Amino acid sequence: MAEDKNKQQQQQAQINIELSEEIAEGIYSNLAMIAHSNSEFVIDFIRLMPGVPKAKVKSRIVITPEHAKRFLLALKDNIEKYESSFGPIKRTDDMPKFPINFGGTIGEA
Numbered sequence: 001m002a003e004d005k006n007k008q009q010q011q012q013a014q015i016n017i018e019l020s021e022e023i024a025e026g027i028y029s030n031l032a033m034i035a036h037s038n039s040e041f042v043i044d045f046i047r048l049m050p051g052v053p054k055a056k057v058k059s060r061i062v063i064t065p066e067h068a069k070r071f072l073l074a075l076k077d078n079i080e081k082y083e084s085s086f087g088p089i090k091r092t093d094d095m096p097k098f099p100i101n102f103g104g105t106i107g108e109a
Contacts, residue, residue: 027045040062041065042060045058
């Protein structure tokens with residue numbers, strides 16, 4: 001009887017998640033900025049391209065402090081799994097270096 005009750009509770013706790021084709025494609029980001037208030041964390045995912053004077057925020061995620069902590073732990077767990085399969089992720093404090101003509105050819109007048 002207790003097993004049936006646990007099984008029912010697990011079935012009720014399941015979440016059906018929908019992933020549209022547009023969202024499934026993802027958005028490339030090579031920079032993130034994080035800000036917070038007493039009630040939320042705001043994470044801006046930015047695409048910074050060489051030769052382009054403006055970087056654009058491609059996505060903004062707003063989460064509660066509790067979810068930020070869960071996200072941190074989930075990301076840490078995934079990084080550990082990644083590194084155990086593929087080796088350590090190299091980390092530098094330098095900004096990414098792009099070739100001068102990374103965004104295409106440089107025009108001449």
